[in-house]
Amino acid sequence: xxxxxxxxxxxxxxxxxxxxxxxxxxxxxxxxxxxxxxxxxxxxxxxxxxxxxxxxxxxxxxxxxxxxxxxxxxxxxxxxxxxxxxxxxxxxxxxxxxxxxxxxxxxxxxxxxxxxxxxxxxxxxxxxxxxxxxxxxxxxxxxxxxxxxxxxxxxxxxxxxxxxxxxxxxxxxxxxxxxxxxxxxxxxxxxxxxxxxxxxxxxxxxxxxxxxxxxxxxxxxxxxxxxxxxxxxxxxxxxxxxxxxxxxxxxxxxxxxxxxxxxxxxxxxxxxxxxxxxxx
Numbered sequence: 001x002x003x004x005x006x007x008x009x010x011x012x013x014x015x016x017x018x019x020x021x022x023x024x025x026x027x028x029x030x031x032x033x034x035x036x037x038x039x040x041x042x043x044x045x046x047x048x049x050x051x052x053x054x055x056x057x058x059x060x061x062x063x064x065x066x067x068x069x070x071x072x073x074x075x076x077x078x079x080x081x082x083x084x085x086x087x088x089x090x091x092x093x094x095x096x097x098x099x100x101x102x103x104x105x106x107x108x109x110x111x112x113x114x115x116x117x118x119x120x121x122x123x124x125x126x127x128x129x130x131x132x133x134x135x136x137x138x139x140x141x142x143x144x145x146x147x148x149x150x151x152x153x154x155x156x157x158x159x160x161x162x163x164x165x166x167x168x169x170x171x172x173x174x175x176x177x178x179x180x181x182x183x184x185x186x187x188x189x190x191x192x193x194x195x196x197x198x199x200x201x202x203x204x205x206x207x208x209x210x211x212x213x214x215x216x217x218x219x220x221x222x223x224x225x226x227x228x229x230x231x232x233x234x235x236x237x238x239x240x241x242x243x244x245x246x247x248x249x250x251x252x253x254x255x256x257x258x259x260x261x262x263x264x265x266x267x268x269x270x271x272x273x274x275x276x277x278x279x280x
Contacts, residue, residue, distance in 0.1 A: 006045040007032065009116050016043065016120065023131060028187065033123060033131070041112060044119040046091045046187075094187040095119055097164060104240065106158050107182045127178040135181065135212060136171035145216035148181055152209050153225050153244060155183060156202075160233055161240045165190040165198055169205035171212040192233065199230050224248040 003011060003019050010016045018035040023042060025031075034043045098111040098121065110122040124132040140148065152174070159166065166173070167188040175182045192198040206226035214221040223246035231248060232238040 004030070004032065004045065006116070006118060007034070007043060010043070010118060010120070013115070015113065015115055016041070019043075034120070036112075036120070040123050041120055042109070042123045044121065046117045046119070048087065090187055091117060093189050094185075097186040097189040100162060100164070101159060101183075101186075104158060104162060106155050107180070108186070109182065109184060124175045124177050124182045124184070126176075132175040132177045132182065134172055135174040135176055138176050140213070140216045142217040145213040146220065149209065149213045149217070149220055152181055152183075153206070153229075155181075156206060156225075157229055157238065157242055157244070158240045160192060160202065160229060161238050161242075163192050165192050165202045166205050167201045170208040174209075199226075202226055202230055
């Protein structure tokens with residue numbers, strides 16, 4: 001195929017040798033399969049985003065570290081420089097998260113480098129060597145659904161144990177290869193300790209997976225893993241290998257309206273994505 005403009009510098013620099021085809025195109029990035037030597041990988045080319053997206057993404061960026069006070073002030077005021085910094089933080093979040101999570105054993109695509117707004121990483125494939133399907137695209141037995149659910153809860157725990165929440169985990173952001181689920185798409189990863197909406201986002205992530213896999217194993221719909229995980233995190237007792245039961249009493253208390261609105265807005269978008277995914 002014709003080499004996209006965003007990938008030509010990587011060919012010029014010898015990072016990749018050939019662009020094979022477009023794999024996925026979304027509002028924030030386009031993913032291509034590429035050849036690097038004898039290896040087939042994928043390259044995620046990020047798009048520049050508009051002001052509306054900046055305002056929404058600022059909710060996820062609460063608690064993230066920036067380079068200095070000047071950058072923080074500019075981002076808070078949404079100046080031209082601040083928007084540029086926010087864009088950079090957004091793109092680098094996925095890169096940083098992938099390296100950290102891969103290092104601690106979370107099943108994410110292995111990153112190979114970040115060049116000119118392009119992330120080069122492992123291509124996740126099925127047993128036949130083709131791009132792996134999304135969790136939304138596979139049918140499962142109850143036994144496998146329970147196995148995948150337990151595995152993904154352990155992945156979520158392992159992420160939160162180092163202070164990260166995916167922030168947009170769903171059946172569309174999990175691939176299924178020959179060994180099981182692989183978590184993808186992390187530019188909105190949340191720093192749990194510094195974000196007022198952290199629990200709402202964790203609960204949405206956990207409940208999205210619960211709802212998806214509960215279609216195959218209905219007993220999963222009665223579990224409360226999000227509250228159990230968060231209670232351990234708040235108490236400082238959450239470890240990468242914490243054993244969970246899925247049982248946690250609901251507590252009545254005050255609700256953060258901003259956090260609820262984030263979840264509501266994103267749930268609307270998730271429903272649109274789900275419907276479009278079913279039609280494609």
